[in-house]
Amino acid sequence: MYTVALVALYWNKKPPLTREEKARRDRAAKLRGLLERTPGFRHITDYEEQLQDNMNNSYRSVKLGTQREVMFENVFTLLYNIDINVTDIHSHHEVRLMEMKKAGQGTEIQLGQMFKDISGLIKRTVLTVGCAGIGKTFLVHKFVSDWAKKCFPQDPHFVFPLKFRQLNLLKGQNFTLAQLIQRCIAETKSIEEDILNHIFNELQTAGDYSNSPFKVMFVMDGYDEKNFELDFNTNCSFTNISNSYPVEVLLISLIKGELLPSARIWITSRPAAANHIPEEFVDKMTEVRGFIRDDQKKEFFEKTFSDENQASSILSHIKTSKTLLTMCEIPVFCWILATVVKDMVYMVHKYMGTTIRLPKTLVELFCYFLRGETLRVKMKDPALGEEDEEKLLKDAGEVLLKLSRLAFDQLVKGNIIFYEEALKACGLDVNKDLLISGFCTMFFKEDDVFFLQTVLKTFLGDDGYNSDSSLPDFLEAAMKKTLKSESGHLDLFIGFLHGLSLQSNQSLCINIFHCLIEMNDPSVSQGIQQYLESKKELSVPQCSALASMLLMSEEVLEELDLKKYNTSQEGRLRLVPAVRNCTTARLADCNLREEHIEVVASALGSNPSHLRELDLSGNGLKDSGLDLICAALKSPNCCLEILRLENCFLTERCCEVLASALTSNPSLHLRELDVSLNMLNESGMKMLLSAGLENLK
Numbered sequence: 001m002y003t004v005a006l007v008a009l010y011w012n013k014k015p016p017l018t019r020e021e022k023a024r025r026d027r028a029a030k031l032r033g034l035l036e037r038t039p040g041f042r043h044i045t046d047y048e049e050q051l052q053d054n055m056n057n058s059y060r061s062v063k064l065g066t067q068r069e070v071m072f073e074n075v076f077t078l079l080y081n082i083d084i085n086v087t088d089i090h091s092h093h094e095v096r097l098m099e100m101k102k103a104g105q106g107t108e109i110q111l112g113q114m115f116k117d118i119s120g121l122i123k124r125t126v127l128t129v130g131c132a133g134i135g136k137t138f139l140v141h142k143f144v145s146d147w148a149k150k151c152f153p154q155d156p157h158f159v160f161p162l163k164f165r166q167l168n169l170l171k172g173q174n175f176t177l178a179q180l181i182q183r184c185i186a187e188t189k190s191i192e193e194d195i196l197n198h199i200f201n202e203l204q205t206a207g208d209y210s211n212s213p214f215k216v217m218f219v220m221d222g223y224d225e226k227n228f229e230l231d232f233n234t235n236c237s238f239t240n241i242s243n244s245y246p247v248e249v250l251l252i253s254l255i256k257g258e259l260l261p262s263a264r265i266w267i268t269s270r271p272a273a274a275n276h277i278p279e280e281f282v283d284k285m286t287e288v289r290g291f292i293r294d295d296q297k298k299e300f301f302e303k304t305f306s307d308e309n310q311a312s313s314i315l316s317h318i319k320t321s322k323t324l325l326t327m328c329e330i331p332v333f334c335w336i337l338a339t340v341v342k343d344m345v346y347m348v349h350k351y352m353g354t355t356i357r358l359p360k361t362l363v364e365l366f367c368y369f370l371r372g373e374t375l376r377v378k379m380k381d382p383a384l385g386e387e388d389e390e391k392l393l394k395d396a397g398e399v400l401l402k403l404s405r406l407a408f409d410q411l412v413k414g415n416i417i418f419y420e421e422a423l424k425a426c427g428l429d430v431n432k433d434l435l436i437s438g439f440c441t442m443f444f445k446e447d448d449v450f451f452l453q454t455v456l457k458t459f460l461g462d463d464g465y466n467s468d469s470s471l472p473d474f475l476e477a478a479m480k481k482t483l484k485s486e487s488g489h490l491d492l493f494i495g496f497l498h499g500l501s502l503q504s505n506q507s508l509c510i511n512i513f514h515c516l517i518e519m520n521d522p523s524v525s526q527g528i529q530q531y532l533e534s535k536k537e538l539s540v541p542q543c544s545a546l547a548s549m550l551l552m553s554e555e556v557l558e559e560l561d562l563k564k565y566n567t568s569q570e571g572r573l574r575l576v577p578a579v580r581n582c583t584t585a586r587l588a589d590c591n592l593r594e595e596h597i598e599v600v601a602s603a604l605g606s607n608p609s610h611l612r613e614l615d616l617s618g619n620g621l622k623d624s625g626l627d628l629i630c631a632a633l634k635s636p637n638c639c640l641e642i643l644r645l646e647n648c649f650l651t652e653r654c655c656e657v658l659a660s661a662l663t664s665n666p667s668l669h670l671r672e673l674d675v676s677l678n679m680l681n682e683s684g685m686k687m688l689l690s691a692g693l694e695n696l697k
Contacts, residue, residue: 134290158214163184224272304335406426614643
C-alpha cells in the first residue's frame with residue numbers, strides 16, 4: 001500500500017514553477033482577496049483574463065490603407081525605439097531631422113521595459129515621440145497585443161488604450177472615468193462599471209505606484225491629433241472617482257497625476273505637439289525612429305513579398321536615392337512603396353512586355369500610388385467601363401487639387417488633422433468626393449501646367465499674390481512663405497508642388513533644390529556647388545536648407561570648412577549636419593555644443609562613413625564630448641585617418657579613453673592625432689603613443 005502511494009505521487013508530480021509563473025500565481029492569490037469585502041463580484045483575475053482575451057481577438061489583425069485586414073504578426077517589423085532626454089524634442093521639420101539621425105544614437109529599449117529607467121525603477125508617465133507614419137500606433141498595437149498574450153513577466157493587470165481621434169468626438173461631454181473607458185474601449189464592456197469604479201478608487205487612495213494593489217496602465221495614442229485644448233494650468237481636484245467631468249479635464253488630471261497617481265501613463269505624439277506637455281509631467285521619454293537599420297527594411301519587404309529576390313531588389317533600388325532611403329525609415333512609406341511595386345508587377349502580367357521602372361522621387365512614387373488606389377475602385381466594381389475609368393481619374397484629379405488646397409491651408413495654420421468643416425471650406429463633399437477613393441490623383445504633364453496654374457493660384461491670395469501672375473511668380477511667392485517658417489513644415493509640400501509643375505527655375509532661393517530633385521533635374525549638383533562657392537551672405541534658414549541639400553546630394557562633398565561661409569555663428573552651426581556627407585570636416589573654433597558633437601559622432605559611425613579628416617580644435621569638447629567621439633571611433637564603420645583635437649580642454653582621463661578607442665577597433669587606421677595644448681601629463685601621452693603605434697600595425 002505504501003509503495004503504491006509513492007508510485008502515485010511520482011506519476012502525478014508537477015514540474016517546478018518558473019519565477020514568472022510563481023509571480024503570476026502569487027499576484028493572482030493577492031487579487032482574489034482584494035474584493036472579498038465587495039460581495040457579488042467575480043475575482044479580479046477573471047476580469048483581467050477576460051479583458052486580455054477580448055484584446056487578443058481585437059488586436060490580432062490590422063487594416064492597412066484601403067485594403068483588407070491582415071494578420072498583425074505577418075506585417076509587424078520591430079521598430080527602432082530609444083531612450084531620449086526631454087530636451088531632445090525639436091521644432092524643425094520631422095523628415096529633415098530624420099536625415100541627421102542614424103542608428104547607434106541613444107539606448108534601444110524593449111517594449112516590456114518601457115517604464116523602467118536605467119536603474120530599473122518604474123516611472124509613471126512615458127512620452128513617446130516620432131514623426132507621422134513612423135510606427136507609434138503600431139508600437140502601441142504591438143504592446144497591447146503582447147500584453148493580451150501575457151508576454152511580459154511583470155505586465156500590468158489592466159491596459160486601457162485610448163485614441164485621441166476617438167476622444168475628439170467626445171469633446172465637451174461629461175463622463176466618469178469608468179464611463180469614458182467603456183465608451184471608448186469596446187473590449188471593456190464585459191467589466192461592470194462598478195468594478196471599474198472600485199479599481200479606480202483603490203488606485204486613487206493608494207498614492208504612488210509601489211503602494212497600489214492594482215497595476216493599471218492608460219495609453220493615450222496620438223496626442224498630436226487632438227482637436228481640443230488641454231490647459232495644464234487648470235487646477236483640478238478629484239475627491240470622488242464617481243463624479244462626472246469633461247473629457248478634457250479627465251485627461252489633464254490623468255497626465256498631471258491628480259487623478260490615479262499610481263496608474264502608469266503612456267502618451268504618443270509627434271514632436272511638435274509633445275512640446276506642449278510641460279516637462280514636470282513627463283518622467284521618461286522615448287523616440288520611435290522606425291526602420292533606421294537596413295535589416296529592418298529588408299525584413300519588412302520580405303514579409304510583404306513572398307519572392308526574396310524581389311525584396312532584395314527593392315532594397316537595392318531605394319539605396320540609389322537618398323530621398324527614398326531616408327523616407328523608407330518610415331514604415332508607412334515602405335508600405336506605399338511596396339503597394340506601388342505590387343501594382344507595377346500586376347501591370348507587367350496584364351500587359352506582357354511592359355518593363356518596370358521603379359520611381360526615384362516622391363512625386364513619382366505618390367502619383368503611381370494614388371493612381372493605383374483610384375483604379376482599385378474600378379476593380380471593385382466590374383460594371384465600370386473604360387469611359388467610366390477616364391471619368392473616375394478626372395474626378396479624382398479635381399479632388400486632388402481640392403485636397404492640395406486643404407493641405408496647404410491647414411499646414412499654414414499648423415493643423416495636421418482635418419475635419420469636416422475644413423473639408424467643406426475647400427469645396428469637398430464629404431459624402432461624395434472622398435468616396436471616389438481613399439486617395440485621389442491626377443498626372444500633370446508639361447501641357448497640364450496651365451490647368452495646375454489656374455487652380456492653384458488661390459493658395460496665396462492672402463499674401464498679396466496677383467491672380468494675373470505667372471506660375472513661376474506663384475511658386476516664388478509660395479517659396480517665400482515657406483522660408484518664413486523656422487520649423488520647415490511646408491518644405492515637403494512645396495517640393496511636391498514644384499514636382500507636379502514640372503518647371504525648373506533656378507532663380508528661386510536654395511529650397512528650390514528640394515524641388516529640382518523631385519523633378520530629376522541633372523543640374524542639382526552644379527547648383528549646390530555654385531552656392532557653396534558663392535560669397536553671398538547666408539541667412540540661418542538658408543544654412544539649414546544648404547545642410548539638408550548637402551545631405552541629400554548623391555555626391556560626397558570633398559571639404560566642409562565652416563569658416564569659409566559668409567554667415568553668422570548660428571548659421572555655421574546649422575551647417576554641421578552636412579559632415580555626414582563629406583570627407584574632410586574643418587570645424588575648428590566654432591563653439592560647438594554637445595548636440596553638434598553628437599551629430600559629428602553619428603557621422604563617424606554611420607554606414608557608410610565618408611569622413612577621413614576631422615578638425616575639432618578650439619572647441620570645448622571636455623571629457624563628455626570626447627566620450628562621444630571615442631565611442632564613434634570604436635565603430636567598425638569609422639574610417640577616420642586624421643583627427644585634430646588641439647586646445648579642446650581635454651584632461652588626463654582622456655588619454656585612457658582615446659587609447660582604448662584606438663586599440664579596440666581593428667578596422668580603424670588613424671595615422672595622425674593632434675592633442676596639443678591640452679592638460680595631458682607625460683604618462684598619458686606615452687599611453688596614447690603606445691596605442692597609436694599598436695593601431696598603425
